[in-house]
Amino acid sequence: MNTVYRNLFAFVLILLMFSACKYEDGPWISFRSEANRLNNEWQVQMFKIYTNDTTIGWKTYYDWKYTFNLPEGNAKDEGTMYLYAPKPFCNAIDSGGYHGKGYWKFENGYNDLTMKYWFIDPLDSTQTVGDSCGIWPLVTQEEVTLEVRRLKHDELWLRYTFGGDSIVSIRFEES
Numbered sequence: 001m002n003t004v005y006r007n008l009f010a011f012v013l014i015l016l017m018f019s020a021c022k023y024e025d026g027p028w029i030s031f032r033s034e035a036n037r038l039n040n041e042w043q044v045q046m047f048k049i050y051t052n053d054t055t056i057g058w059k060t061y062y063d064w065k066y067t068f069n070l071p072e073g074n075a076k077d078e079g080t081m082y083l084y085a086p087k088p089f090c091n092a093i094d095s096g097g098y099h100g101k102g103y104w105k106f107e108n109g110y111n112d113l114t115m116k117y118w119f120i121d122p123l124d125s126t127q128t129v130g131d132s133c134g135i136w137p138l139v140t141q142e143e144v145t146l147e148v149r150r151l152k153h154d155e156l157w158l159r160y161t162f163g164g165d166s167i168v169s170i171r172f173e174e175s
Contacts, residue, residue, distance in 0.1 A: 030152070034110045035076050037151050042066045043175035047135065049168050058135055063087060065175055068104055078105035083117055098122070098129065100140065107145065113158065116143040136160075137168055146170070 030037065043065050047058040067082045083100040102117025118140050121127040132141040137160045150157035153174070160168040 032153065033076060034106060034151060035070055035079065037153050038068045038156065039070050040068060040153065041175045042068070042156055042172035044138070044170060045173045046169070046171035054135060061087065062134060064138070066172070077110070078103065081115060081117055085119065111148055112145050113148050114143060114145040138170065
């Protein structure tokens with residue numbers, strides 16, 4: 001009788017492990033929360049609009065670094081974010097090195113990631129710099145919601161859809 005219960009327990013455990021995958025592209029199982037996996041410094045490694053690879057354009061003109069943080073005492077599904085632009089951006093004439101800040105939050109049962117960020121004036125940290133810039137949907141001054149396709153401690157895959165069509169696929173890696 002103990003063998004039957006032990007086998008049943010093992011079967012249920014295996015079933016739970018394979019049904020634990022929250023995202024279509026994985027991971028299959030994780031013992032870290034979604035927010036803890038997102039809590040990292042990220043850089044774009046692949047940026048596709050429809051089937052056109054725009055990664056080189058992104059890295060040439062932007063190549064922003066994103067840092068997602070969980071502030072102490074904050075809810076487990078939202079936090080602050082910072083970004084760094086090592087290159088001149090949009091209409092900037094200088095050599096770059098701009099810093100930005102913003103917020104992020106999980107929505108729709110951790111299936112969507114909403115974020116908004118803006119660059120800060122280096123002479124007055126209470127002021128923002130520039131108009132909306134970037135390549136949609138990674139743009140400043142705009143709140144955007146992306147579908148999370150994969151979220152591991154070192155990989156973040158996002159997708160933007162419009163009208164049911166997958167328009168933009170973005171893959172981040174730990175920087």
